[in-house]
Amino acid sequence: MAKITKINHIAILVSDLESPLNFWRDALGLELTQVEEVPGEQARIAFLPTGDSEIELVQPTTEDSGLARYLDKRGPGMHHICLEVDDIDGMLAQLKEKGIQLINEVAKVGSDGRRYAFVHPKSASGVMVELYELAK
Ligand code: ZN
Numbered sequence: 001m002a003k004i005t006k007i008n009h010i011a012i013l014v015s016d017l018e019s020p021l022n023f024w025r026d027a028l029g030l031e032l033t034q035v036e037e038v039p040g041e042q043a044r045i046a047f048l049p050t051g052d053s054e055i056e057l058v059q060p061t062t063e064d065s066g067l068a069r070y071l072d073k074r075g076p077g078m079h080h081i082c083l084e085v086d087d088i089d090g091m092l093a094q095l096k097e098k099g100i101q102l103i104n105e106v107a108k109v110g111s112d113g114r115r116y117a118f119v120h121p122k123s124a125s126g127v128m129v130e131l132y133e134l135a136k
Contacts, residue, residue: 002090004083008132009054013071013079017046017059020076024048024055040111043067080118080128088115088133095119107133 014020017035025032030048037044042065046057058079060068070079085091088107095102104117113135121128 002085002087002094004085004091006084007053008082008084008130009056010081011045011056011058011079011130012077013067014057014059014076015071017044017057020057021046024057030055037061038111040108041065041067078127080130082116082130082132084132084134086133088117088131091131092117095123100124103128107131 012020021032024030025048030050033047033049035044035046041058042060042062044059044061046059048055048057058067060071062068067079092102092105092107096105101120101123102117103120107115107117109115115133115135117131119129119131
């Protein structure tokens, strides 16, 4: 059976990457290790490691993406939590079998080879859950 191994990151949706840093970096003292353009998600992401996991600040880079519409509707705030899994195909099959509503029925592949999929918040206590299987 597929197994969740840890929280990989928590993603927070923001309208710009600069102003939230007064809290996450300057007040909490987290280190901003990198900012990455992610054209596949039409977003720019700032990474702030917190030990074994990360806070990701996610800024939509276009007006009409799902992320941009979400930000328009609800304002900035927590967008999703990401759980690392040792076998994403096995986990997606397991969730489907249990009637869990998935946003991605098949895992997508990120630029670094990691595979990921989203579970619909309707099936997860109102929280969007991302699943990650890191590249081997
Ligand atoms: Zn994520």
